[in-house]
Amino acid sequence: MRRIIDAFRITRILTVLKSQRCGMSLAARCFLAWAMLYAPGNGGIIWPTKELARDSIENELAPMFRQNPALESLMPPRAIDFRQFKLRLDNHCYIQTGWATSLNTMIAKTLRYLYLEEPAEYENAKLDIKEFSSARTTTWRDRATIAIFGHPRTRQDAMWAAWEQAPVKLFWHRPCPHCEQYFPPAWQNVRLGLPDDFRREHGNVAAATYALLNDTAWEECPHCHAEIREHHKHDMNLRGVWAAEDAQITEEEIDREHQLQIELAHFTGDPKPYKYGNIIWMHLDRGIEQHHLGFHISAIYSPWVSYSELAMHWLNAQGNAGRLVNFFATYLGWLYEPESKGVARSIFTKKRDTAPPPRLLPPWTT
DSSP states (O other): OHHHHHHHHHOSEEEEEOOSSSSHHHHHHHHHHHHHHHSOOOEEEEESSHHHHHHHIIIIIHHHHHTSHHHHTTOOTTOEETTTTEEEOTTSOEEEEEETTBGGGGTTOOOSEEEEEOGGGGGGGTOOHHHHHHHHTGGGGGGOEEEEEEOOSSTTSHHHHHHHHOSEEEEEEEEOTTTOOEEOOOGGGEEOOOOTTHHHHHOHHHHHHHHHHHTOOEEEOTTTOOEEOGGGHHHHHHTOEEEOTTOOOOHHHHHHHHHHHHHHHHHHTOOOOOSSSSBOGGGSOGGGTTTEEEEEOOGGGOTTSOHHHHHHHHHHTTTOHHHHHHHHHHHSSSOOOOOOOOOOHHHHHHHHHTOOOTTOOOGGGO
16 A cells, blocks of 8 residues: 555546545545645545535544644645635645536636545446546646546446556455465465365355354465465565566565665755565556556455455345346455356258258157
8 A cells, every 4th residue: 555655646537446445535635635735736536426525524524624734734724615625725736526426516626636436436437537537637737646546346337447558457365374474465376175065055154154153264365375364464464566467476586676776866866765565667667657557456455355254245245236246346346247158050050951941849849
């Protein structure tokens, strides 16, 4: 998460394909609060509904500013304007919240920071995210930041379209605690750990309860096939790095990337960077870092969601396509696309050549 927050400063467009309960919305608000102090500019947050927009400004942004002395100094006596859904600040900036079906609050606004929460839910508003974001941030040009984060439902929704437009797509790679090989998260590596024939004998609902109560699920390393349990997550995440999905990560590459980051920090005056948590650019083009980055966050490595909890939700969703779509979107930050087997045309043509005359009943019907 640290590297994603850093990306807010250096990237023009940031797309985060995320699961729920990963802290991304809080991280975005923290950066926006930091920006009001050190890189001030008007901010805007668009939510799917009016209720979420009001709750955001009243119960999230305003308390965050009031609980920090430096941020509280920016708040005038009547900082919150509920009529316009705006948080006014004394440094001539404001944070405007809006919702997808009524964007009047954003018309003619000049924004430096624009956040779009869950754009997959904007579909009814027929909002062109790219055109809207460009129009609102034109004044600030390359100094503006557009952040789009949420979980996708279908390939046609706005969230997936934003992810597809990102030229660099980064996944969190963690080292196996047994073989030290790095790999990205994948649901096919999660094992339910249920006794043999348990699902067949007791059903998916009973299996889901059993998996959660007995903490049976675990993750299998795709390299050495060893068991990765819940207590391994913390140390694995501490040594994780961001890289392309198919990148082959080694400690030598991490060391080289860390040395480059140290040299860059020496010239820019930034603090000395951490060794882990960085982007491994060995397999990517550094020149596009400033334009558009995409990050994928999955609950598979989340410290707040256990393997067994994921197994429970997956088992409860079996047999219901809508629940499976919801599971993949909200917990894995990915699309659910069931495999469909096509029927070869040759099967019918072969049967046609040897078929009896039309309107003739086959022998087995008599």
